[in-house]
Amino acid sequence: MQSLIVVAGGTGTRMGLPVAKQFIEVEGSPLMWWTLRRFRAALGEALDVTLVLHVSLFEGWAELEGRYGAAGVDRVVAGGEERFHSVRHGLAAVPASGGVVGIHDAVRPFVSADVVRTCFREAAVHGSAVPVIPLKDSIREVDGAASRAIPRDALRAVQTPQCFDLGRLRTAYAADYRPDFTDDASVWEAAGSSVHLVPGDPFNLKVTTPEDLIVARAFLREGH
Amino acid sequence: MQSLIVVAGGTGTRMGLPVAKQFIEVEGSPLMWWTLRRFRAALGEALDVTLVLHVSLFEGWAELEGRYGAAGVDRVVAGGEERFHSVRHGLAAVPASGGVVGIHDAVRPFVSADVVRTCFREAAVHGSAVPVIPLKDSIREVDGAASRAIPRDALRAVQTPQCFDLGRLRTAYAADYRPDFTDDASVWEAAGSSVHLVPGDPFNLKVTTPEDLIVARAFLREGH
Numbered sequence: 001m002q003s004l005i006v007v008a009g010g011t012g013t014r015m016g017l018p019v020a021k022q023f024i025e026v027e028g029s030p031l032m033w034w035t036l037r038r039f040r041a042a043l044g045e046a047l048d049v050t051l052v053l054h055v056s057l058f059e060g061w062a063e064l065e066g067r068y069g070a071a072g073v074d075r076v077v078a079g080g081e082e083r084f085h086s087v088r089h090g091l092a093a094v095p096a097s098g099g100v101v102g103i104h105d106a107v108r109p110f111v112s113a114d115v116v117r118t119c120f121r122e123a124a125v126h127g128s129a130v131p132v133i134p135l136k137d138s139i140r141e142v143d144g145a146a147s148r149a150i151p152r153d154a155l156r157a158v159q160t161p162q163c164f165d166l167g168r169l170r171t172a173y174a175a176d177y178r179p180d181f182t183d184d185a186s187v188w189e190a191a192g193s194s195v196h197l198v199p200g201d202p203f204n205l206k207v208t209t210p211e212d213l214i215v216a217r218a219f220l221r222e223g224h
Numbered sequence: 225m226q227s228l229i230v231v232a233g234g235t236g237t238r239m240g241l242p243v244a245k246q247f248i249e250v251e252g253s254p255l256m257w258w259t260l261r262r263f264r265a266a267l268g269e270a271l272d273v274t275l276v277l278h279v280s281l282f283e284g285w286a287e288l289e290g291r292y293g294a295a296g297v298d299r300v301v302a303g304g305e306e307r308f309h310s311v312r313h314g315l316a317a318v319p320a321s322g323g324v325v326g327i328h329d330a331v332r333p334f335v336s337a338d339v340v341r342t343c344f345r346e347a348a349v350h351g352s353a354v355p356v357i358p359l360k361d362s363i364r365e366v367d368g369a370a371s372r373a374i375p376r377d378a379l380r381a382v383q384t385p386q387c388f389d390l391g392r393l394r395t396a397y398a399a400d401y402r403p404d405f406t407d408d409a410s411v412w413e414a415a416g417s418s419v420h421l422v423p424g425d426p427f428n429l430k431v432t433t434p435e436d437l438i439v440a441r442a443f444l445r446e447g448h
Contacts, residue, residue: 130364132364135363135381136432137381137382137430138382138406138407139381140379140380140419140421141378141379142378143378146418149413154365154367155366156365157361157362157363159361182376183373185362185364185373186373194370195371206361209426211426214439215439218441219435222438224435224438
């Protein structure tokens with residue numbers, strides 16, 4: 001049993017646009033349509049998809065489905081205060097009681113079928129699978145006005161889908177919220193489980209800023 | 225007195241292309257031409273520019289200047305084994321004895337005039353100025369098969385131009401090479417000086433991979 005939770009709990013204000021970023025039309029479809037097509041293409045029609053959406057966007061969502069056709073989600077549930085709460089809402093709505101669940105950012109439309117399949121397959125074996133890529137820039141840690149170089153070779157940027165054993169992830173998400181829960185791996189880890197890393201994909205960009213939107217258009221035009 | 229060292233010490237093998245990445249033509253000019261134009265536009269003709277180039281590319285450089293016109297560098301010197309040695313060669317060739325020197329990656333053609341001017345101005349006041357931006361992805365530190373989440377809010381990605389007091393940077397570069405010297409700030413810091421951080425620019429991408437090249441074309445087409 002494979003389940004997917006697509007998280008779009010925010011209202012997209014960072015982009016400075018009148019429309020939420022996951023709803024922006026790029027090359028003929030809203031970003032989120034591209035995202036969902038990738039998962040259907042990688043895992044097939046049996047995949048159960050829950051979309052977590054900020055309540056203020058429910059109406060916009062219905063309009064978009066009217067205009068662009070069904071996006072291919074099985075249900076839409078309301079987002080919560082933080083990403084943590086949104087994922088918890090999603091986990092409560094997933095009908096399965098076992099198997100692997102993937103949690104994916106709505107605004108990562110370029111995830112490859114290969115990365116999706118690898119994450120779901122490895123999570124079935126190891127309990128978790130989180131895609132990561134090396135960092136290209138040097139990294140510094142700041143502390144007030146001071147800062148220090150951090151060895152870049154030991155660092156990885158975390159992407160999605162982050163995939164887990166559904167039952168164990170539900171148990172992990174029963175925890176109280178903490179500000180350092182920035183992704184699902186950190187919640188999983190806080191519950192005492194180890195995180196299994198797999199290679200991500202440099203194209204698997206999170207589209208959150210105006211410059212990312214330029215990149216997104218270029219990637220889609222060139223067939224990525 | 226303002227000096228610039230543009231570092232292109234590598235042969236560009238990571239791109240998997242027959243031409244070094246800094247020589248790739250994008251929107252009518254090799255990447256490095258775009259880079260140098262930005263600095264001339266920001267700081268004017270008085271800026272002294274030293275290009276550090278891998279010796280295997282000297283011939284190709286001459287051909288490119290024949291084809292695309294002068295790139296606007298005052299001298300070309302040979303790169304060294306590591307980036308550290310390339311910068312050291314550049315510092316030895318800079319004619320000035322004082323003022324600010326900026327060290328810039330040849331493959332960052334999108335640096336804004338604003339960031340360039342800020343870095344040179346702040347370095348004149350503080351001794352150093354290094355542009356940084358926040359990270360968008362969650363970050364993990366790996367240690368063998370284990371890994372742990374690192375608070376992203378405290379991390380910054382380091383860009384270029386990294387600007388310094390020329391005399392003090394020359395002293396810092398008299399040190400023996402160490403593998404953790406991944407950028408100029410780390411060399412500066414090892415000499416006991418503090419690094420002054422300034423806001424970078426999300427468009428100031430380092431073009432090192434095939435997907436970056438798609439991004440580079442899109443940015444240039446859209447006027448960035």
